[in-house]
Amino acid sequence: MRIPVLAAAVVLLSSLTFPLAGSAAAVPAAHHADGSRFDRPYTGFAPVGTVLRRGSPRDAGLDAAPIDAFEQRMAGWEDPSAGAGYLFPGATTLMAHDGVVVERGAGGYAVKYAGTTTELPPDQWVPARTDTLYDLASLSKLFTSIVAMQQLEAGRIDLGTPVAHYLPEFAANGKGDITVEQLLTHTSGFDADPVPSLWQGYSDIPSREQAILDAEPIHPPGTTYLYSDLNMLSMQLVLEKVTGKPLDTLVHDGITTPLQLADTGYNPPPDKLPRIAATEYETSPARGMVRGQVHDENAWALGGVAGHAGVFSTVDDLAVLAQTILNGGTYRGHRILDGDSVRLMEQNFNQAFPGDSHGLGFELDQIWYMGGLSGPQTLGHTGFTGTSLVIDPQSRSFVILLSNRVHPTRATPSTNPPRRAIGVAMSQAMRVAVPGGGPLWYSGQAGGTTSTLSTGPLTATAPVDVDFAAFVNTESTDLLCLEDSTDGGATWHALPLTVTGQGAPPGTPASLSGQSVRAWWHAHAEIPQPAGVFQLRWRYTTDPVYEGRGVDLAHLSVTSAGRPVPGSAALTPAGAWQFLPDARR
Incomplete structure (x- = not known):
């Protein structure tokens, strides 16, 4: 059962696992004079010292009604009796505005099924919690992208340089002109997925990495936008080559450790298993019920560490990452990116491809899942397992939806309605005031x-x-x-x-x-x-x-x-x- 946000505020927010700056009630009301106005957007980054803190929608100058209505809709999406309206066994959500976490809830079940159609005995169902870890799927690409920006700052890579400069073998099959920028903006010309898949076509990790190097594009570089896992798989190989370190180490040292993201990383340890949401019951490959291992088969074939998938996390950890982006790359005095790098992530490099706006790593202005928060600067990404993150610098807000919609099978309805709904709820919670006053x-x-x-x-x-x-x-x-x-x-x-x-x-x-x-x-x-x-x-x-x-x-x-x-x-x-x-x- 999903608890309504206001009734649950004390219970849910008191257990936040990220460091808090105290109650938002202690913040002077004038702090929210403009921030709660959707028609008076911010420019620039949030103050560098902004730290997430607990609070109600009212504390942040917001209208609670749209947020409450979203919570009620979530309860329906988690309820099997809703028929066609049932979207996922369980989900965890978080909404924050101007540094105040105004919604944090969980409902349904992190584990419910034993097979594709067989439910576990009810006493073995594991409720979704606010600290449940989810397989982020393609949200993992954001971590790869942030590492890439760090190496750009360090001078180890350059956006306009061909990938083959760093990986000479990458030039095979007509890829000599593909640049780092094209990998990060999905304009390289790669097909959507490796063909054959890495887990089916190759016997070990070295041969699978070679297959990435040998992949043949289906379009000339720079001529089209086509979202492809091969871009971030290739980016992973570049980053590992120029640093001499594996990707999981780069993410650990460069992101999760400085930001104190204790629940974020690849291949979560066994002691976290009780908090991890299950994903799919897989028969091909014959993995059974997947829980605690990456769902994506190609990432699994690479040992769970891949540029396009593999990261597990919680809404609390992702909230810190989102606020770090809003702050211009810094959180609690720890800088993981400089402001110029964050601006590049917000800059549309794909103006030649209308409708496919993309910064470096982050998607931009995608109303199909950003809903009412969509805009030219709005950053975000989705994941196949039923995850999404939307960051709106103009309102200094972000929303997170983590679900296990592939549990027990991927043949489920789209999760785009709740992805949009959480963005619409946040946008409608912010007020609009008439120029000059009046109704x-x-x-x-x-x-x-x-x-x-x-x-x-x-x-x-x-x-x-x-x-x-x-x-x-x-x-x-x-x-x-x-x-x-x-x-x-x-x-x-x-x-x-x-x-x-x-x-x-x-x-x-x-x-x-x-x-x-x-x-x-x-x-x-x-x-x-x-x-x-x-x-x-x-x-x-x-x-x-x-x-x-x-x-x-x-x-x-x-x-x-x-x-x-x-x-x-x-x-x-x-x-x-x-x-x-x-x-x-």
Whole structure:
């Protein structure tokens, strides 16, 4: 059973395993004056001394309702009686804002099955806990990437240098021009996975490493984006060559030891097994129920230490790593990266491949799992076992979802809905305030729905001007339109808008959308010749796929000859529109 966040705050947060700086209640309220505003994004890193501390959403200046609602949804995703809504046996989550851990919960079971369909006796089920260790799967790539940035700082590697400079054998099969940068941004031209797989096609670790060196790309380097495990497998070999140390040692010495991440690493020791979530029951290879060993077969074939997979961790350890990134590479006085390296991780190197934004190691601006926190600077990654990490520098927030969705089989529904939902919850917990003050209308609706905000019948004999302020944080295909009707609402037509403000769309768009700018826009529309009786409505429509934070509207004004059109202030909401008189949503 997942305990609601506020009811569980004392129980859950009192057992945090990372070092805390005390209660957030001791932090002056002014500290959160801007941080709790989603429409007033931060620039630059968090103060270097920021240390994670316990607190409630209210302590961080947040609205607890979206966070509570997320907790309730998580309970459903962990419940087998939910039918198609059941996504994973167990999961652990953590949300933090401005250095305050505002949610940390666990539900379901870390171990429940004995085989692909056989459950263990209930007395042998192991509940998921807030300190459960999970197989991170491809979140491991972030650790490899951080080590790569450390070697970049040390001058041992260079982004523009061909990989073959460090590993001459890598030049085989047309790879001589692939650079370090292309490995870190998945633009090398490699296929998604080694073919044949490392565990099937080769008898020992040396032959498997040779297979990585011999791999043949399927595209010329730099011509396409294709996410590939071979990139980080190759990066591992580079790092081990230039340092003379194995990857697990580099991660231990360069990341987990200075940050005191006691539960993070490859091949966890036996004494941690009671806290480790099980993954898949595997018949090919015949490994049985996998628990405490890496799930990924290619990483397993390399002894559990691989550039693309193999790291186990907890939400607490990952929280420290995320805050380190927000701090510009430092936590509690221990620096693992300099600020320039962190900026490179936030910089989009893949502008030639729209939709596949990527820094060095980190993915950027991927709404399909970042949800409402998505934006050009938002960093993150997912893992096949059901894991995700999203770091939003603009709000100094991060969210973590760790699950065992492959337990007992990988043939399970996508975990992208909860991945998005935790990001949406965090974004909606931060308030938006109207420029100049005043109430607002807010819609944060689900996918595949429409909300309308309509006037009654209006009349005017002179040209009509419509003005409003809009804060729009939506997927590009989730549109806000202003429409008019002259036939009693039977048909509606979008009015062209003139939009001004930071990052406003050019020209006269018929609709507004987007997550690239967190700023209020002023929109203006004209009806040059009103045709007798007319109506207006603001319509917000989402497609069934992804959602952002939503839409806020304020300062709605309908005037003719400089005077308000009678009746235009009386608006009828339908769908998810909410009137917020204190404008704190």
